[in-house]
Amino acid sequence: MQIIKAGYIYQQGQFVADRAIAFDTTIKAVGEFEALRRRFPDATVRDHSKQIVIPGLINPHVHLEFCANKTKLRYGDFMSWLDSVIENREAIVNDSTPKVINKQLKKMRQSGTTTIGAISSLGLEMQSCVETKQKVVFFNELIGSAPAMVDALFQDFLGRLQSSQSKAGERFIPAMAIHSPYSVHPILLKRALKVAKEQSLPLSAHFLESAAEKEWLAQSTGGFAGFFAKFFNQSGAVNDADSFLDSFESPTLFTHCNYADKAQREKLKNHYITHCPVSNRLLGNKRLQIDDLDNLLLATDGLSSNNSLSLFDEMRMALMLHEDMELNALAHKLLEACTHNAGKALGLQTGEIKEGYAADLNILKPMECENVENMAVQVILHTKTVAQTFIDGEEV
DSSP states (O other): EEEEEEHHHHHHTTTEEEEEEEEBBEEEEEEEEEHHHHHHHTTTEEEEEEEEEEEEEEEEEEEEETOSSSSOOOSSHHHHHHHHHHHHHHHHHHHHHHHHHHEEEEEEEEOOOOEEEEESSSTTTTTHHHHHSEEEEEEEOOOOOOGHHHHHHHHHHHHHHHHTTTTTTTTTTEEEEEOOOBOHHHHHHHHHHHHHHHHHHOOEEEOOOHHHHHHHHHHHHHHHHHHHHHHHHOOSOOHHHHHHEEEEEEEOEEEEOOOOOHHHHHHHGGSEEEOOHHHHHHHHHOOOOOOOOOOOEEEEOTTTTTTOOHHHHHHHHHHHHOTSSSSHHHHHHHHHHHTHHHHHHTTSSSSOOOOTTTOEEEEOOOOOOGGGGGGGHHHHHHHSSEEEETTEEEEE
């Protein structure tokens, strides 16, 4: 048993002064230090009374298979980027060795990320995700729009899903991702969602990331027309946006949603929206409106469309990008997106400093910040790496 005596803790969306946390693998109590000391007299005390403690950060959408990328892909326009992914995918994936992936996982821990949602197209990063100290929700991704390939694609997908399920543990949770409405045949979608429902698997999907996707799904025209004709000999969209969205009955993590209209955003209130501001900017997509979203998550996407997998870097970008929102309220919204909201979305007892939750905690480096109203902004602006991180009560 341990007790952390903190200057401030981030609890229920607020910074609370002079609190202590008693924990082993889970949080046993939160309260005044002397009271916890009397309750747990044999606990080891860690005095961080000049520091801030926040929950472990949760990155619910990251593509580790592209960890080797730096400058091989083209930015500024979504379709140009996508063409460059097709051209360079094999080389980047081959270069994304376990050593490269493990280095990025370590950097994520150093910047406070204790849980990730790994989107896996091939399963090549699975062992790294099994062995890492972080909690990993491993989203086996289904992709393929060719009718003739439906059976083969589904069997490959099931094989990867079953392989991940054979490695399931307390910190490795198998899950399912549907790539997008433009890239998954409706027969595949129906089969996959049936499996997800029967096995109660967490679900993730990309949705309306680009203007090109929106036009293709509505009219089978635009930038995707040339792309699908060139690479897949396909002349029309296999889904429309609304029928795809309506297929998901259980709460799902929908990533991007930049081009969702008012009616679609209303439907998305029953799900979660994962915002990736750096990726959106680099790929030339419009900014997501987040001021009215209570179901907001924040993620880095992969290094195919980012230069960092740090959620603090992502929060800093979001602070600057959403200039229409009041700064302090925005900062709190972003912290909640990376903690409480993401834990709830993934179905995990983490992301909060609360009795019964996992002892996933970050002790921040000392900073002189006594203005509680402005503390969320200062934490986001000035935290590059954290002082200490605990996952299930273990210092990592």
